[in-house]
Amino acid sequence: MKIADKFNDLKKKKEGALIAYICAGDPTPEATKEYVTALVRGGVDVIELGLPFSDPVADGPTIQAGIERALNGGMTPDIYFKTVGSLRLHIPLVVMTYYNLIFKRGLEKFVKDCVASGISGIIVPDLPVEEVGELAGFCNQYDIDLIFLVAPTTTESRMKRILAEGRGFIYLVARLGVTGARSDIANSTRELIKRVKTTTPKAVGFGISNGRQAAEIIGAGADGVIVGSAFVDIIAGGKDAAGKLEALARELKEGVRDARG
Amino acid sequence: MKQELKSTKFGKYGGQFVPEVLMPALEELTEQYEKYKDDPVFNKELEHYLRDFAGRPSPLYHAKRLSREYGIKIYLKREDLVHGGAHKLNNTLGQALLTRYMGKKRIIAETGAGQHGTACAMAGAAFGIKTEIYMGAKDTVRQRMNVYRMELMGAKVIPVKSGSQTLKDAINEAMRAWVSSVETTHYMIGSVVGPHPYPVMVRDFQSVIGKEVREQIMEKEGIFPDSIVACTGGGSNAMGIFYPFIEDDVDLFAVEAGGSGMKVTDKEALHSATLCAGEEGVLHGMHTKVLQNKYGQILESSSIAAGLDYAGVGPELAYLADIGRIKPRNSMDSEALGAFHDLCRFEGIIPALESSHALAYVKKAAATGELGDVVVINISGRGDKDLETVLGMGK
Ligand SMILES: Cc1ncc(COP(=O)(O)O)c(C=O)c1O
Numbered sequence: 001m002k003i004a005d006k007f008n009d010l011k012k013k014k015e016g017a018l019i020a021y022i023c024a025g026d027p028t029p030e031a032t033k034e035y036v037t038a039l040v041r042g043g044v045d046v047i048e049l050g051l052p053f054s055d056p057v058a059d060g061p062t063i064q065a066g067i068e069r070a071l072n073g074g075m076t077p078d079i080y081f082k083t084v085g086s087l088r089l090h091i092p093l094v095v096m097t098y099y100n101l102i103f104k105r106g107l108e109k110f111v112k113d114c115v116a117s118g119i120s121g122i123i124v125p126d127l128p129v130e131e132v133g134e135l136a137g138f139c140n141q142y143d144i145d146l147i148f149l150v151a152p153t154t155t156e157s158r159m160k161r162i163l164a165e166g167r168g169f170i171y172l173v174a175r176l177g178v179t180g181a182r183s184d185i186a187n188s189t190r191e192l193i194k195r196v197k198t199t200t201p202k203a204v205g206f207g208i209s210n211g212r213q214a215a216e217i218i219g220a221g222a223d224g225v226i227v228g229s230a231f232v233d234i235i236a237g238g239k240d241a242a243g244k245l246e247a248l249a250r251e252l253k254e255g256v257r258d259a260r261g
Numbered sequence: 262m263k264q265e266l267k268s269t270k271f272g273k274y275g276g277q278f279v280p281e282v283l284m285p286a287l288e289e290l291t292e293q294y295e296k297y298k299d300d301p302v303f304n305k306e307l308e309h310y311l312r313d314f315a316g317r318p319s320p321l322y323h324a325k326r327l328s329r330e331y332g333i334k335i336y337l338k339r340e341d342l343v344h345g346g347a348h349k350l351n352n353t354l355g356q357a358l359l360t361r362y363m364g365k366k367r368i369i370a371e372t373g374a375g376q377h378g379t380a381c382a383m384a385g386a387a388f389g390i391k392t393e394i395y396m397g398a399k400d401t402v403r404q405r406m407n408v409y410r411m412e413l414m415g416a417k418v419i420p421v422k423s424g425s426q427t428l429k430d431a432i433n434e435a436m437r438a439w440v441s442s443v444e445t446t447h448y449m450i451g452s453v454v455g456p457h458p459y460p461v462m463v464r465d466f467q468s469v470i471g472k473e474v475r476e477q478i479m480e481k482e483g484i485f486p487d488s489i490v491a492c493t494g495g496g497s498n499a500m501g502i503f504y505p506f507i508e509d510d511v512d513l514f515a516v517e518a519g520g521s522g523m524k525v526t527d528k529e530a531l532h533s534a535t536l537c538a539g540e541e542g543v544l545h546g547m548h549t550k551v552l553q554n555k556y557g558q559i560l561e562s563s564s565i566a567a568g569l570d571y572a573g574v575g576p577e578l579a580y581l582a583d584i585g586r587i588k589p590r591n592s593m594d595s596e597a598l599g600a601f602h603d604l605c606r607f608e609g610i611i612p613a614l615e616s617s618h619a620l621a622y623v624k625k626a627a628a629t630g631e632l633g634d635v636v637v638i639n640i641s642g643r644g645d646k647d648l649e650t651v652l653g654m655g656k
Contacts, residue, residue: 053557053558054424054558054559055424055429055430055433055544055545055559056433057279057280057433057436057437057545058280058437058440059437060437061423064423064424068423068424071558076556077556077557078556098543099278099543100542100543100544100551100553100557100559101556101557101558102557103541103542103543103557104540104542104553104555104556104557105556105557125280125281126278126279126280126543126546127278128277128278128279128280128281128284130269130276130277130284131276131277131278148281149280149281150281151280151281151282152282153281153282153283153284153285153286153443153444154281154284154285155285155288158281158284158285162281173280173281173282
């Protein structure tokens with residue numbers, strides 16, 4: 001499913017989007033299928049499925065640990081595409097990974113493998129707009145969304161370039177720092193939501209962990225929230241992870257459902 | 262062949278592969294560096310610190326007994342005599358001064374063996390700037406004395422427990438810490454690695470080594486050497502001594518760590534010879550050569566010399582190797598150890614194990630004629646820090 005179609009549907013229903021990140025293969029490829037299914041049951045609108053890289057500089061301790069579990073569990077790009085291909089989701093799935101894995105596979109092959117396994121979008125946290133040319137070319141050619149991040153430090157001139165290039169949704173980094181659950185919503189987040197002037201949907205990530213925060217973010221004008229570390233924490237806990245993932249997804253979805261003014 | 266600051270690339274290598282949060286900081290750093298690099302006031306102050314604090318210029322020494330032993334005329338560039346015992350301070354003094362000119366209040370850095378961390382701590386203390394050093398938890402144990410040295414000089418050492426708990430994880434963690442504090446903090450990279458402008462800036466600060474050699478060798482030989490040999494981890498002592506000769510008829514040898522053999526498994530390399538055996542990839546903000554498996558996962562590297570133990574290499578070296586301007590070579594752990602003992606015994610100089618790799622290559626290659634008649638070897642550091650390792654290895 002196209003990301004734009006999903007956001008359009010939600011807009012008609014006046015709902016905010018819930019985007020859930022987990023790392024593929026954490027702790028095994030089989031578990032990932034079960035967890036994705038649980039998240040979908042809980043009402044998640046878009047799945048962001050991490051493809052684990054050995055040196056994840058943009059991730060905090062929680063997701064780093066998930067990535068390590070996944071690599072130890074034997075996750076590779078080949079297994080990733082096979083796993084995703086077997087999911088048959090009726091919601092969009094986007095891959096989040098670091099540039100070296102894409103580069104090593106070959107940009108065109110990576111993009112083609114994404115399309116073949118039903119992936120709708122690509123997020124590369126260490127690929128700024130300056131370096132994106134070739135990958136963006138293939139994404140356009142094969143009609144897949146290349147999703148960009150903007151941060152509170154992003155200057156106006158960079159913002160213009162990113163908004164012009166961004167497809168699917170714009171990923172707003174809520175605050176300075178790496179991924180990880182935190183308890184409050186910063187003022188810088190509200191400001192950033194106001195600064196991002198675009199018709200592309202805006203989703204806010206980094207630090208969101210409960211329904212109240214999610215509702216606040218949507219209330220502040222975002223079209224969606226991205227939640228990662230809170231889900232990965234549940235997986236780290238192990239016991240009845242699927243049930244807990246579904247329950248947290250449900251709470252977050254309730255938070256974003258009615259929050260749109 | 263000389264690279265302008267305006268471009269972020271060396272051929273296809275280099276660039277800026279970092280999270281969006283850091284891009285404005287890199288833009289600012291590029292701008293500020295460009296503004297001050299030719300500024301007479303900045304350079305006068307830097308010269309003062311290099312002379313009166315670091316003890317430059319470092320001597321170029323004709324090692325007569327080693328020359329006789331190896332069968333080639335050898336000059337040693339004595340970076341081991343620089344304050345702190347390695348070339349690392351050339352870079353940290355430059356970056357610390359720039360930090361002050363930029364009005365930033367805090368320095369963070371990564372360190373492997375603790376040499377760069379120590380040089381940061383020295384510069385931080387000398388300039389009165391708060392300094393925090395990220396160091397792999399394993400390295401903090403292996404290099405206890407360096408941790409203590411850094412702490413004595415007022416730096417805070419933060420053990421990194423993620424990943425392999427060594428240098429590459431320390432860089433990851435320092436980058437993460439920079440992301441959270443980018444508006445007030447300067448990230449002081451310790452080699453010619455990372456995103457633009459670091460490879461250019463660190464090379465320029467280290468070029469003082471080669472500039473001195475140009476004058477010193479003319480004084481002593483009246484002609485440039487046939488070759489220059491430097492050990493290569495990230496590549497800063499190599500680029501520092503090579504760069505001023507890049508357009509001259511001098512052969513440049515970058516000697517990497519061959520570890521215990523040029524083999525790799527799916528997870529680790531038994532060596533750290535990135536130029537010799539690495540493949541194109543993207544790591545720590547740069548497009549360069551890296552040690553990686555078939556999927557692009559970065560391998561853990563290995564070397565007897567902690568300062569060479571890195572899975573990446575500076576992008577300019579990757580470029581210069583591709584176009585044939587520098588010659589990548591490697592020496593194994595055992596060969597480096599042999600050359601270490603040679604320099605101790607024949608010259609009364611205890612070299613760093615890193616620098617011993619350069620010596621070992623000269624020992625191997627002298628007879629082939631590849632190095633010509635006169636060679637300059639960069640003795641990038643002294644070996645006091647390595648005595649425990651050497652003692653552990655026997656002879
Ligand atoms: C004495 C010495 N030589 C060489 C190196 C390798 O670094 P580079 O290749 O950047 O000169 C180090 C790094 O710690 C070092 O301490």
